[in-house]
Amino acid sequence: MASGDVLQTPAVAPEDLPVGTVVTTSGRLSAVHHVGELLDQPPFTTDDLVRIDDALIDATRLTKVRFNIYIGDLGEDPAMGADAVFPTTPEAERSVLIAVSPNQRVIEVRGGSAVANRVTDRVAQLGVTAAVASFTEGNLIDGLVSALRVMSAAIAPR
Numbered sequence: 372m373a374s375g376d377v378l379q380t381p382a383v384a385p386e387d388l389p390v391g392t393v394v395t396t397s398g399r400l401s402a403v404h405h406v407g408e409l410l411d412q413p414p415f416t417t418d419d420l421v422r423i424d425d426a427l428i429d430a431t432r433l434t435k436v437r438f439n440i441y442i443g444d445l446g447e448d449p450a451m452g453a454d455a456v457f458p459t460t461p462e463a464e465r466s467v468l469i470a471v472s473p474n475q476r477v478i479e480v481r482g483g484s485a486v487a488n489r490v491t492d493r494v495a496q497l498g499v500t501a502a503v504a505s506f507t508e509g510n511l512i513d514g515l516v517s518a519l520r521v522m523s524a525a526i527a528p529r
Contacts, residue, residue, distance in 0.1 A: 419512045426516045430523035436486050437466035438523070440515055445472040445479065453479035469498065469518055473511060478502055478518075489526050498522035 385394055391403035415423075423440065430438045439460040445452030453470040460468050465485040471478050478499050482490030498518040505514030 415512065422512055422516055426519040430519045433523045434489070434526040436490065436523075436526060437462040438519060439466055439468045441468060441470040442511070443472065445470060445475065445477060449475055449477040449479055453481055457481040457483075467522065469502070469515065469522075471502075471506075471511070471515070476506075478506070480522075486526075490522075494522055494525045497525050 388394070427438050427440065430436075441453075441456050441460070445456070449470075449472055452472070453468065456470055457463055457468045460466060462483070464483040466483050467486070467490050468481040469478065470481070480495035480498055482495065498521055501521040502514035502518035505511075505517055
């Protein structure tokens with residue numbers, strides 16, 4: 372058995388990072404994006420997008436309720452922001468919106484009028500609880516997938 376100190380050195384020296392970029396305590400790079408500038412790379416990997424897409428498809432097929440995800444700023448009042456976003460989502464009357472504002476650390480769930488008897492406050496709370504567990508560990512995609520799975524399992528299929 373070996374013994375000794377474990378030393379972690381970042382793959383990139385902090386002084387070599389562009390302005391507005393830092394190495395987080397977990398070793399991940401975090402960078403700012405200025406409004407109006409084009410991104411060099413998408414915010415999510417292809418694998419992340421496939422996981423979200425698969426979870427959305429599975430939840431919708433299982434429940435016959437359309438699931439939508441919004442990730443972005445919800446404004447000064449996140450509840451009102453989610454209320455404003457919800458009607459713009461596909462099939463809003465028979466859908467569920469999971470709206471996440473990562474910078475505000477807020478998650479809001481909205482359900483359409485045609486599915487209100489199935490997408491209850493209890494179902495929304497289950498989804499939020501599932502998501503928050505992963506969000507606190509910095510796993511946005513895992514949290515969204517968990518929320519979709521838990522909510523779709525809680526909604527009675529038709």
